[in-house]
Amino acid sequence: MSSSSFEHIRRMRTEKYGLDDDGNLNEVNPLAADLKDSIDHLAQGLYTRNAHFIFELIQNAEDNLYGSNIEPSLTFKLLRDDPTKTSGADGALVVENNEVGFLQENIDAICAVGKSTKKKQDGFIGEKGIGFKSVFRVTSVPFVFSNGYQILLPKINEKTGLGFIVPEWVERVPEIINTSITTILLPLDQPEFGYEAVKKLLWEIEPETILFLSKLKEIKIVTDDSEFTVIKDDSSEPNIHMVSNKNSDGEIFKFLLFKKTFDKPDEISHEKRNNIREREVSVAFPVGDNSKSAGKLFAYLPVRFDTGFPFIINADFILPSSREDIQDTPWNRKWLMPCVGELIFESLPILKDKNHISVPFLQSLAKSVLLLNETDMFYPIAEAVKKAFTIFKLIPADDGSFVSAGNCKLASADWLRKLVRQDQLRLLYQRELKWVHGDITEKGRNQLWKYFREKMKIEELTPDGFVRKISSAFLNEQSDQWMIDFYIQLPKQKALWKKEMGTSPLRKQSFIRLQDGSHVSPFDDAEKPNAYLTKKTLIDARLPTVKAEIAGDDEAYRFLLSDLKIPEFDIVAEVIEHVIPKYKSSNPPQMDEHERDIEKIIEAFQTDSQEKRKRLKSALQKKPFVLSRTSILDSETYRRPDALYFQGDFLEIYFSGNSDVGFVCSFYKESAVEIFANLGVSSEIRVECKTAPGSNAYVNLEYESGYRRGLKGFDPNIHVDGLSHALFEPSIEKSQIIWNKICVPYSSCIKGKVLRSSRQDFSLNANIHIEEELVSEEFGKLLINSAWLPTGNNEFKKPAEISLDELPTQFERDEKLSDRLGMKKNVVAKLAEEAGLSLEILEYARNNTQKIEKLIANAHKVLPTFPSNPVHNPERRQDRISEQLSDAPEKNYEKRERSVRTTTNSIDPLTWLRNQYTNDDEQMICQICKDEMPFRKRDGKHYFEKKEVLSLEYLPKEHEAQYLALCPLCAAKYREFIISEPLAMDELKEKIANSEGCEIPILLGNEEASIRFVETHHHDLKVIIDGAE
Structure with missing residues (x-):
């Protein structure tokens, strides 16, 4: 025991607190009650986070003085048994620090409120004189043994009414106390902080706790059954190694530490930092597998654990009394945080040079800065990161290098990045560019992709954007193998070329390489192919073909043929491209050439491909390539198949004298005639009608307003080819053809009823439901108003002027047709009309008298009585x-x-x-x-x-x-x-x-x-x- 230390404590108790040597109160301090309440409130509310009393002890150890040959260290020993035997204690915590020891001013500070011997300008990290009082969260009576002092500070002093600050001398020092160093003993007598609770808090101390401390290099934790040590090695700064043996194998935590001292602007000040002119700011980047250390904020010791940044920030931030965040003050916002940003800006290129910039690191960085806006305290960091990406080559490129934001592009598809290499990018954009690393995509590293797109404005090249940028000049520079690789990717990119997929930019893009090295679009505006596929060596040079070296690749060939539908070069293409166009010119082929052309057409129609046959048929149907003659002219002309008829007796009679109708010349062989029939040459008179001959069904008709249908097979729009001319120049044979082959099967279309409705289902509930009787314009009226029916003396009369019986026997007997044409009725017909019966019924009655008599007898038969069930209510x-x-x-x-x-x-x-x-x-x-x-x-x-x-x-x-x-x-x-x-x-x-x-x-x-x-x-x-x- 030091007499001077004892005397210092005795004098303090007497002079400051009015206690005599026996501990009795000489006089009552009038401010005692208020002082007690103030101390109690501050000590309880100072740190709401349980572990802060440990940080306060570490902070004190960092701020202590050490001998010149001493390596500063701090040890926490957790005891199962409390050596002081304090009532209710569940063990004790012993804190040992090899500092020089407490001086009188240190004792005065811990026995006061708001008083501290540590001045910020001297580099101390503590700032609150009551910081030591945080130990009262775990104990009601802390013991201090240092430099001859052996005191306790009871939470309650009954005589003075004060707590926390009235020291008492400890007469007997427990054996476990090492009096050669400073030792603090804390009996664990507070309910929430027993042995196990404090053990858990000690075990949770992370290695980076001492990362930013300048003096303290070692912390040791000792319990009854285990211990671990954290040692900091900063001898190779900026490389910092933290060694912890918390786990049995031991762990090494590596950091890259950057520090810089910044001058304080004159306009920045704070009452807690008087006379401060400069401050050091530091940032530590976890290296290796200890990325969980990132995201913390230090004011020399941990303050926050949730910044989200992939690094640790440390500065002399102004803190609230709870030490759980930094205050929003100009000191922090306008000075220190911009300094942090500047340091990060300078650190990132060094981090890259040391091979510590990775895609996961950048993803974490982007995720954190994306959340910041201009009002956020950390926004200077976001600005610094953006500036660094703009100026420095920090963005991982796909070739393994790094590139700045202005010299790179994002690729939306992996195949696009592999196909379009740096040479192609240079051609596309006319400057040196690189792809951003392939892991950075909208589906992959989404936050980093989003940051590059939204904040750095890096363009993303999509397949659609790429094909819209390529030009013939670009394609001319690419090899055949590059073109093959390009084609192979396109089956999965249907939107680029498929006709049904919207704009389909490639359909009009010249990207098909021909044999001569030029490029054409696959189809012209009429969807006619501009190129053909072939694997043969001997081809018709007049047809453009895909380059043989490209067509030789099976995958490329499959895309061009099966997907893009570029046709194979064959006789079909020859006919479409070279034969048919000749018949559009003013000088069509002569007979010998025409015969060769027909042979080619016959050969082309033998193709097994339904698609080719369909294309060939479509091309031939509307082209005048069939040699024909008329019934009145000897000259031969080329006409379209769908405008021609085959020669036949009844057709030549019907169309006699009609120069508008052509007949196929007779020299064609049977195989050609079959093709002509397939193309639309007819052997029957063409009738355009929506109803089948003899049909009694409804006929849906076009109508601009509402809906219209013909009833009982009536189509008022029927058209018969050549009918007007045939009626104008009749003959018995011609009239017989018109009657038997046209009028009889289509008699329902001469006249009939049409139903108009405002509803598609023609419901009786429709607003408009009108039934009207019409005579067809180009059929019924022509037949009724023309004199075409023959009489016995070779005269021709209108139907109303002749009866059915007067027609030659070759004319089929059809009473319905006769009625519809309005022909004169014979005696039987008149009787039927007067009787109100149809002619068929009258004829049937005349020929079936016995059946009629039986029917009449049955009709007189009395029907049974129909039941009656009246409704009464x-x-x-x-x-x-x-x-x-x-x-x-x-x-x-x-x-x-x-x-x-x-x-x-x-x-x-x-x-x-x-x-x-x-x-x-x-x-x-x-x-x-x-x-x-x-x-x-x-x-x-x-x-x-x-x-x-x-x-x-x-x-x-x-x-x-x-x-x-x-x-x-x-x-x-x-x-x-x-x-x-x-x-x-x-x-x-x-x-x-x-x-x-x-x-x-x-x-x-x-x-x-x-x-x-x-x-x-x-x-x-x-x-x-x-x-x-």
């Missing part, structure tokens, strides 16, 4: 039907061997219908023919068929009232003419919904009929239809 019945429908299942079909209805088991329409349509005489009546069902089954019940009134589209729910009771014959008719015809079903639905009576008229083909309901059935069905709508 319509409102109540309607409510009941509505309830049944709400509970009824939706109609459902399942896919089995065929579509099977699976919901009909919920109803029993057979029983329901049998009850509804059986009269008092036990006769079940068909709802359409109103006759008794044709036979009874073995059980005595009538056989009948149930048919749904309307389809699922109209009646989606299951209900018995939706069925009809029909005999087999009426059921078949109903299925054919109502169920299978959407328009008929739509009309029936409207008739039922709007009906008042129980009998609904229908049309079964040409037969007028009706459906009769009993009153209850009719009522229920209307309710169901109304509900469905």
Whole structure:
């Protein structure tokens, strides 16, 4: 024990705190209570992070004085047993530091509030005189043994009412204390900081904790069962090695440390940094595998751990009392942080020269600076990084070198970067450029790619952008192998060349290399190929072909042929490119050359390729290459196949005297004639009509406003080739051809009805639903108004002037045709007209008298009584039907061997219908023919068929009232003419919904009929239809 140290403590207790030698209070300090509250509040709130009391002790050790031959070190020893036997202590922490020892002013500082012996201008890192008080987070009575002093500072002094600052002399020094060095002993008597909790805090001390300390080179952690040491080796600065044996194998943490001293601007000042003129700023870059150390911010000791930067920043930042961030002050924002940025700017090229710039490092760097904006404290770092990328060659290039931002390009596709090397880039951009490293893509290192694109404005070259930049001059400089490599990449780049993929820039780009070394686009504006493929050595030089060295590569050939559809050079191409064009000139080929051309065409048509045959046919159909003659001129001319006819007796009669119609010359051999037929030369009179001969179907017609259809096979736009001329110069033979071959099969197109509607389904509900009768302009009116039908004395009359019986026997008998032409009627026809019957019915009656008599007898037969089931309470019945429908299942079909209805088991329409349509005489009546069902089954019940009134589209729910009771014959008719015809079903639905009576008229083909309901059935069905709508 030092007498001077003891005397110093005794004097302090007496003079400062009014305590006598026995510890009794001589007088009460009037400020004691306020001072106690102030100290307690500051000590508890100073550091909310648990480990900060450890950092405070490390900071004190860094700021201490050491002997000239002493290597500064600090040791933390964690004891299971507290040597002071403090009540409630769970072990103790012993802190040993080989400094010169406490002086009187040091003791005065820790026994006061806000007082410190450390001045910032002297290079100390502590700034708060109460920093030592942070140990009270783990103990209520810290012990200090140093340079003859042996004191404790109780958290509570009962006599003075003060805590933390009233020292007490320790009479007995525990044996574990080494009095030759400074030792602090902390009994762990605070609830949250027992032995295990403090052990965990000590074990979490990272090696970089002492990275920026100038004195302290070693920290040792010792517990009862383990220990580890962190040693810093800065002898080879800027290379710093931190050795830690926390793990059994030991670890070496390497850093590249950059430091620079900056002068403080005159306009920057802070009350905590008076008289400061300069400060050192440092940045450490983790090297090797210890990248987890990055992202921390130091003010000599750790402050933040989450900056996101791939380096560690250290400077004399102004900190808040919690030491958990840096303050937003001009000192930090306007001075030190720009200094950090400048240091990083200067460090990055050195880091690159030492081979420590990597893509992962840059990705981390880009990710951190992308988050910064101009209001951020760290924004000067972002500006410095951008400036460095602009000036220095820091961006990894694809060739392994580095390049500045203005001299590189990004490639959006790996194949593009491999194909377009530095020589090609130079040609494209007319200056030296390099590709950015292939790992930096939108899908790969996304943040770094985004930084280069958005912040550094580095252009990304896409496949589309590349093909739009290439020119003939560029391609002329490339080798055949380069062209092959280019073609091989294109099958996966369909947007560049496929016709259906938008603009497809390559389709108009001259990128196909020909045999002579020039380049052409694959197709012209009419999609005709500009080049052909061949692997043969002997080719027609008149056709442009892809260079043989390129076509010899299987992959390139496959792309050009199968994908791009450049055709192979063959006889088809020869015909299209060289034969057909000759027939467009004013001097067409002579006969001998024409015969050779026809031989080529015949050979070309023998191709096995459907695509080639289609292309050849398309090229020939519209070209005048077939030699022809007319019926009145001897001269021969070339005409298009689709404008010609083959020679034939009836055709030559029909077209006689018509110079506009040509016939194929007779010298062509059979193989050529077959080709001509395939190309459109006809052996029948051409009729343009939307309906087939004899058809009774609807004909959909073009209409500018709404929709229009011809009924019963009527096409008002029918056109017959040469008809006007043939009618103008008639002959018996010609008229016979017109009657038998044209009028009879197409009689429905002479005149008929056209339905106009505002709806595509021609529903009766449409706003416009108009039926009108028309006579076709180029067919019906020509036939009706022309005198072309022969009489017995070789005269020709209009149809209205002659009867069907007056025509020669060679004319087919067709009453419908006669009616449509408006021909005179004979006696029988007049009788039929007066009787209101068709001529066919009258003829049938004359030839089948017995059958007619039987029909008349059957007609007088009395039909059975139709059942009657009146509705007694319509409102109540309607409510009941509505309830049944709400509970009824939706109609459902399942896919089995065929579509099977699976919901009909919920109803029993057979029983329901049998009850509804059986009269008092036990006769079940068909709802359409109103006759008794044709036979009874073995059980005595009538056989009948149930048919749904309307389809699922109209009646989606299951209900018995939706069925009809029909005999087999009426059921078949109903299925054919109502169920299978959407328009008929739509009309029936409207008739039922709007009906008042129980009998609904229908049309079964040409037969007028009706459906009769009993009153209850009719009522229920209307309710169901109304509900469905």
